[in-house]
Amino acid sequence: MTTHFFGDTAVLTGRSLRHITRSLDTIITTAIMPIAFMLLFVYVLGGAINSGSDSYVNYLLPGILLITIASGISYTAYRLFLDMKSGIFERFHSMPIARSSVLWAHVLTSLVANLISLVVVALVALVMGFRSGAGALAWLAVAGILILFTLALTWLAVIAGLTAKTVDGASAFSYPIILLPFVSSAFVPTDTMPGPVRAFAEHQPVTSIVNAIRDLFTQQPVGTDIWIALAWCLGILIVAYALAMATYRRKII
Amino acid sequence: MTTTGAEAPAIRVRGLERSYQKLEVLRGVDFDVARGSILALLGSNGAGKTTVVNILCTLLGADAGTASVNGFDVATQAADVRESISLTGQFAAVDDILSGRENLVLIARLRHLKDPGTIADDLLDRFSLTDAAPRKVSTYSGGMRRRLDIAMSLIGNPPVIFLDEPTAGLDPQTRLEVWRTVKELTDRGTTVLLTTQYLDEAEQLADRIAILHGGRIIVNGTLSELKALLPPAKVEYVEKQPTLEDVFLAVVSDDGKGSDAGNDRSLGTDE
Numbered sequence: 001m002t003t004h005f006f007g008d009t010a011v012l013t014g015r016s017l018r019h020i021t022r023s024l025d026t027i028i029t030t031a032i033m034p035i036a037f038m039l040l041f042v043y044v045l046g047g048a049i050n051s052g053s054d055s056y057v058n059y060l061l062p063g064i065l066l067i068t069i070a071s072g073i074s075y076t077a078y079r080l081f082l083d084m085k086s087g088i089f090e091r092f093h094s095m096p097i098a099r100s101s102v103l104w105a106h107v108l109t110s111l112v113a114n115l116i117s118l119v120v121v122a123l124v125a126l127v128m129g130f131r132s133g134a135g136a137l138a139w140l141a142v143a144g145i146l147i148l149f150t151l152a153l154t155w156l157a158v159i160a161g162l163t164a165k166t167v168d169g170a171s172a173f174s175y176p177i178i179l180l181p182f183v184s185s186a187f188v189p190t191d192t193m194p195g196p197v198r199a200f201a202e203h204q205p206v207t208s209i210v211n212a213i214r215d216l217f218t219q220q221p222v223g224t225d226i227w228i229a230l231a232w233c234l235g236i237l238i239v240a241y242a243l244a245m246a247t248y249r250r251k252i253i
Numbered sequence: 254m255t256t257t258g259a260e261a262p263a264i265r266v267r268g269l270e271r272s273y274q275k276l277e278v279l280r281g282v283d284f285d286v287a288r289g290s291i292l293a294l295l296g297s298n299g300a301g302k303t304t305v306v307n308i309l310c311t312l313l314g315a316d317a318g319t320a321s322v323n324g325f326d327v328a329t330q331a332a333d334v335r336e337s338i339s340l341t342g343q344f345a346a347v348d349d350i351l352s353g354r355e356n357l358v359l360i361a362r363l364r365h366l367k368d369p370g371t372i373a374d375d376l377l378d379r380f381s382l383t384d385a386a387p388r389k390v391s392t393y394s395g396g397m398r399r400r401l402d403i404a405m406s407l408i409g410n411p412p413v414i415f416l417d418e419p420t421a422g423l424d425p426q427t428r429l430e431v432w433r434t435v436k437e438l439t440d441r442g443t444t445v446l447l448t449t450q451y452l453d454e455a456e457q458l459a460d461r462i463a464i465l466h467g468g469r470i471i472v473n474g475t476l477s478e479l480k481a482l483l484p485p486a487k488v489e490y491v492e493k494q495p496t497l498e499d500v501f502l503a504v505v506s507d508d509g510k511g512s513d514a515g516n517d518r519s520l521g522t523d524e
Contacts, residue, residue: 004365011362019350022389087346091405094310094340094415096332097363252312 005098012092012105019079020113026075027113031120033178034068038121041187042128049188053218057130061122062213063186066206067178068121069114069150073157074174076110080161081170084251093252103158103248110154111147118146132217141226142216148233149209153177155240162247186210205232261324263288263413263444264309268318270468271304278304280468281318286461288412291435291445293459295452300465302448303343306417309446310340323413339411343418345402349391353382353401356390357408364409376404380434396427403434414438416447420454425498426505432457 020026038060041049046056053059083089083106092102122130134142157174164170181187183197184206190198201207208228215222262285269282278301286292296302307313309322311331320327323337348356354373361369377383380400385393390401399419406414416435420428435458438445449455455462456476463473472479 007365008363011359015348015351015359018355022350086349087342087344088348090307090310090312090342091340091346091360092363093312094335094338095360095363096335096365 003098004096005101008097009101009104009108012101013108016079016105016109017112020109020116027116027120030072030075030113030117031068031124033071034064034121035124037067038064038125038128052189055129055131057125057128058132058217059214060187061125061130062210062217063181063184063206064121064125065118065146065213066149066181066186066209068117069146069153070174070177070180072114072117073110073150073153073177074171075113076106076154076157077161077164077170077173078167079109080106080158081164081167084162099252100245100248103244106158106161107151107154110157111150114150114154115147133219134217135219138216138219142213145209145213145226145229145233148230148237152233152237152240155237155244158244159240159247162244162251180204181206181210184210205229205236208232261288262286264292264320264322264446266305266309266318266320269305269308269315269320270317271301271308271313271315277468279315279318282465282468282470284463284470284473286444286446288444289439289442290460291439291447291458293455293462294446294448294465295450295455295462296448296465297450301468302465303417305465306340306415306446306448309334310338310415311335312340337411338413338415339406339409340415341402341406341417341419343421345395345398347390347398347401347405349389351390352387353377353390353393353397354386356401356405360405360408366409372408376407380404396423396430399423399427399431400434403431407438410441411443413444413446416445418448418450420449420451425501428454429502 038057041060042057046060049056051059089102093099153174156177160173161170164173183201184190184204185201186206190201190207193201208225209232212222212226212229214220215225264284264286266282266284269279270277271279278299282301282305284292284294294302294305304313308315309320309327311327311334314328322334325333325337327334348359351359354377357373357376358369361372366372373386374383377386380403382397382401382404385397390398393401403416403419406416419435420431423431432454435445435447439460445458447455447458459476461473461475462479463470464479465471
């Protein structure tokens with residue numbers, strides 16, 4: 001069974017990547033909301049926000065990138081759900097292929113689609129004046145964190161896609177994740193928030209991830225934030241992967 | 254009545270049980286399908302036909318009992334079973350966003366066959382889909398989708414094919430096309446397990462007919478054996494239907510095949 005794992009995953013990934021390239025609107029809709037937030041916060045609200053940074057778009061971008069991923073993975077759940085409902089999963093599962101490659105194809109496709117959206121959003125941020133003196137290593141570190149975050153959320157999306165009863169349910173799970181950056185250091189420094197909110201903001205995953213990416217962009221020492229960020233990403237990834245695989249096995253015997 | 258033929262049956266089911274929570278769907282199902290023959294599994298909605306098919310296709314586990322396909326046990330030799338079968342489910346399991354040809358190539362590649370392109374082109378030709386081959390499947394009619402679906406199941410020439418309600422929701426013309434395809438399959442020696450709610454479909458296609466009711470096979474035999482057992486009212490209904498179908502086919506036969514014939518039928522009695 002596992003002898004064909006890589007070949008089967010490649011074939012199936014090619015299939016779902018075609019779904020992306022043939023409906024580029026999903027990439028655009030994924031990118032539109034974070035871009036709208038970015039415009040809104042930089043040009044409407046940003047003037048009144050004291051972020052302690054020279055350029056608000058520089059301050060804002062890490063959080064916007066996380067929102068991009070959170071809105072992108074709702075399509076992962078959506079595509080998975082449609083495959084389940086259409087019967088094509090049953091066709092694949094009744095064939096002599098490595099079964100887990102059916103899931104991995106969706107995960108890899110999610111990664112590619114999100115990376116494209118991230119590049120689109122980052123390009124818009126550049127046009128809006130985002131600048132970073134970060135070196136290649138720092139950029140690689142940022143890319144690594146974003147990839148890890150995408151994988152973690154993608155496996156969450158897999159659970160949602162596998163267990164949803166309706167199309168709306170499959171994508172609705174991402175709304176709370178999209179809102180999470182608003183109660184974090186993504187838009188405003190957390191020390192302006194009232195006690196309980198601040199406590200929540202400082203101890204949820206987005207803040208440490210945003211701080212780590214921001215420090216990398218601004219060439220500050222990343223401190224402990226990057227380790228907390230990595231721990232969150234890896235933790236979510238492992239738990240979500242285990243739950244998704246357990247759900248998948250329950251679904252297919 | 255359950256065993257047929259001298260050689261080992263292509264499908265053998267013994268004492269199959271399966272429940273969903275408290276609902277006992279299968280309560281000891283036994284049947285065989287001889288190599289190269291067609292068995293029609295009849296049953297009303299919810300009788301458990303799809304459950305039987307899903308267990309035999311290794312998509313679902315059984316609570317009790319044994320089943321083997323092409324000599325392989327579905328529980329312990331699932332990978333070998335999957336090498337031996339293909340499934341055409343109740344809903345045409347085709348990829349809407351890919352073209353017809355891409356769908357076929359996809360399945361050929363997943364079956365690890367050489368030269369997927371040639372396999373695809375041959376099947377497109379055989380199922381009269383060559384013209385539609387480069388088009389997205391979402392533009393196909395119901396009949397074309399079903400033809401593509403069945404064509405996808407034939408890739409790799411699996412010795413056993415499961416057709417779960419292959420003509421549900423199809424118009425009479427497309428249904429006849431599907432029937433022709435199924436008959437061709439057995440000419441090539443393929444074993445077919447077909448589920449259906451339509452008695453005339455079983456009558457047209459099947460060598461043997463088994464009726465699944467109350468979680469068990471209550472009748473299993475040839476058409477003539479079965480006919481004697483059915484209540485007369487059912488027989489009358491079966492005999493009436495082809496007449497109406499003949500009229501329908503006669504009326505619409507002048508039109509092009511691609512058009513949706515169901516919308517513009519006129520009630521002419523003068524023909």
